[in-house]
Each structure stands twice: as C-alpha cells, then as structure tokens.
Amino acid sequence: MMSRVEFDRGITFLEENGINLVAIFDLNDLPDRLHLDIKKLGIEIKAYQRLVLLGHSGRTLWKVLKDQDKKLFDSNAPIDQFSQQISEYTVKAYWGDVKTEMLYPGDNPISLQQLGKMAGWHHDSPMGVGINEEHGLWFAYRALFLIDAPLPLMKQPQGVSPCESCFDAPCVVTCPATALSSSESFKIERCSQFRIKSASPCRDRCLARESCSVASEQRYNREQISYHYLQSLAVIQEYYP
Numbered sequence: 001m002m003s004r005v006e007f008d009r010g011i012t013f014l015e016e017n018g019i020n021l022v023a024i025f026d027l028n029d030l031p032d033r034l035h036l037d038i039k040k041l042g043i044e045i046k047a048y049q050r051l052v053l054l055g056h057s058g059r060t061l062w063k064v065l066k067d068q069d070k071k072l073f074d075s076n077a078p079i080d081q082f083s084q085q086i087s088e089y090t091v092k093a094y095w096g097d098v099k100t101e102m103l104y105p106g107d108n109p110i111s112l113q114q115l116g117k118m119a120g121w122h123h124d125s126p127m128g129v130g131i132n133e134e135h136g137l138w139f140a141y142r143a144l145f146l147i148d149a150p151l152p153l154m155k156q157p158q159g160v161s162p163c164e165s166c167f168d169a170p171c172v173v174t175c176p177a178t179a180l181s182s183s184e185s186f187k188i189e190r191c192s193q194f195r196i197k198s199a200s201p202c203r204d205r206c207l208a209r210e211s212c213s214v215a216s217e218q219r220y221n222r223e224q225i226s227y228h229y230l231q232s233l234a235v236i237q238e239y240y241p
C-alpha cells in the first residue's frame with residue numbers, strides 16, 4: 001500500500017519535470033456522460049478507482065524536454081511521448097505500480113476541456129483555449145489515465161474567469177482574422193482559413209493569444225509557441241488542402 005509520503009513524492013517528481021497540474025477524481029463523482037464515453041472505448045471502468053488528469057503550465061515542461069532527451073524530438077509527438085513515459089514512471093516508482101489504463105495521449109474522443117472545468121482549471125475564453133487566473137492561456141492537458149488505487153482526491157477551486165473583468169479584450173481587438181468576439185463563440189473556420197494563407201502572420205503563432213496580459217509571465221517562449229502552432233497548422237492544412 002502506497003503511503004502519503006510516496007504519493008507526494010510522485011507529485012513533486014511530476015512537478016520537477018514540468019507536469020505541474022494534477023487533478024484526481026473519484027470515478028463515482030464523474031458525470032454519467034463521461035462513464036459512457038469511457039465504456040464506449042471497451043474499458044471496464046469498474047476495475048479502477050480514480051481518474052488522473054495531468055497538465056502543464058508555463059515554461060518548465062519545454063525546458064525539461066529540451067534539456068533532457070534530444071532524441072524525443074525525432075519523434076512526431078515528443079510531448080505526448082514524454083507525458084506518457086512520465087505518467088507510467090510515476091505510477092511505477094511512487095504510486096504502487098498498480099493497474100492503469102491510459103486514455104490520453106491518443107485519439108480517444110474525450111473532451112479534456114470538460115474535465116478541465118471539473119478540475120477547476122478551465123474557464124471559456126473568446127479563443128477557445130481555456131483560461132484561468134493563475135496560468136492565463138498558457139496551460140494544456142498532457143495525460144489522462146484510470147488507476148486502480150485510492151489516490152487522494154485533488155482539484156482546484158473553480159475561481160472566477162479573468163475574462164469577466166477584462167473590458168479592453170485585447171485578444172478580440174488583435175486577432176487579424178476577426179475570428180474572436182466577446183459575445184459569440186470562436187470562429188475556428190475563419191481562424192483556420194486565415195492561418196493557411198502563405199503570408200499569414202498567424203502561421204506559427206497566435207497574435208490574439210499573445211496579447212492577453214493574464215499571467216503573461218507564463219507565456220511559452222517563441223520556440224514552443226512556434227512548435228505548437230506549426231503542428232496545428234499541419235492538421236488544418238490537411239482539412240483545407
């Protein structure tokens with residue numbers, strides 16, 4: 001049986017490696033919809049006790065990746081590969097080496113942002129990326145797995161969306177594609193069509209996202225921003241060849 005000290009060591013290990021957001025849910029507390037989504041994947045959910053959601057914010061993860069293992073960047077998905085490895089290692093070394101089922105990284109149709117809402121990490125923002133007071137727009141989901149261990153439950157208080165007290169809306173004003181609005185949902189189609197133009201200033205960055213002043217000290221560095229946006233651009237280009 002894993003001790004609280006061992007559990008906390010696992011949390012510290014994840015944090016040192018840039019995975020600084022952790023939420024742990026009791027499976028009985030999850031909405032029926034999510035149970036259904038997991039069952040549809042052919043997974044016997046009753047065999048597990050907890051659902052673990054891991055994320056990163058700010059710049060540490062990128063620094064760790066760059067420092068640690070250059071070979072990771074030879075793969076198509078270095079962040080996913082690293083996130084999976086570090087999740088498996090944490091369970092093995094600190095959390096009792098118990099049975100797990102990895103749900104993300106991967107293509108499973110489970111809405112991470114909906115889980116982010118339950119974890120207290122996510123408020124909607126005009127650009128679709130989640131926002132919160134502590135990390136601004138600079139966080140993302142890195143792993144999701146079921147685990148057969150009674151891990152302590154963890155989540156953050158819901159908090160208030162920073163967008164509610166933002167009246168200038170620099171993101172809306174800055175977006176050169178006029179894809180953002182303070183009252184309507186983000187127009188991903190308009191954003192995508194604008195991004196694929198050859199002279200688009202948004203090919204490898206998002207000027208609207210970068211204009212947000214909430215937790216701007218956590219903004220990814222230029223290299224990381226470019227890495228992520230070129231990846232999503234490649235997916236978008238497949239939609240609009």
Ligand code: B12
Binds near residue numbers: 127129140
């Ligand atoms: C498919 C997908 C995409 C597709 C969107 C296709 C579409 N037609 O909308 C593409 C490849 C374009 C994309 C791009 C990006 N994505 Co995306 N995407 C996903 C993914 C894998 C699945 C979403 C989904 O289908 N959910 C299931 C449906 C039922 O639930 P839903 O919440 O209603 O899903 C819809 C929206 O989430 C929307 N969507 C998906 N990504 C994004 C990003 C933005 C900015 C918006 C407005 C909408 C949007 O697409 C879904 C279907 O319509 C999720 C991971 C996940 N498993 O949740 C990440 C995810 C939503 N994406 C994310 C991010 C960060 C991005 C990018 C900003 C990455 C980047 N730096 O380039 C870009 C931004 C897009 C842009 N402005 O150009 C993050 C958001 C993190 C956060 N803090 O909220 C997620 C959660 C991935 C992660 N690991 O953290 N994405």
